Amino acid sequence: MTVSDSTSSVAYHSKPGESLADPYNIPGILLFFTGIVGLASTLTAAGYGFGGWTVLGAIATALSFTASIAVFVLEHERLRRLAARR
Structure with missing residues (x-):
């Protein structure tokens, strides 16, 4: 479980997908999807x-x-x- 300080009033995300709504996770998610696109492009370039x-x-x-x-x-x-402070 993860802790959020802005999207939920409880300390832990109790429902699946709540951690994806946390705005602090967006850069990591975007970098991961960029890696997926890069992997597909790299495999395509290697194939050609x-x-x-x-x-x-x-x-x-x-x-x-x-x-x-x-x-x-x-x-x-x-x-x-943040959770340790609470």
Whole structure:
């Protein structure tokens, strides 16, 4: 369960999907979807034999997924600290 300070009056999200409505999760979600699009583009470039674009796409995809994980972890820690204060 995650904790929110703006979307719900309770400390924890009690219903599925409530954490997606938390505006602090939006950057992580967008970075994750950017990674998905980058992965699809990279696989398409690799399938057509464009080696340079494949390497560039793989780097961009890895950076997007790494950044999204970092944002999710930082948000989780922020919410954990908020819950500890309550």
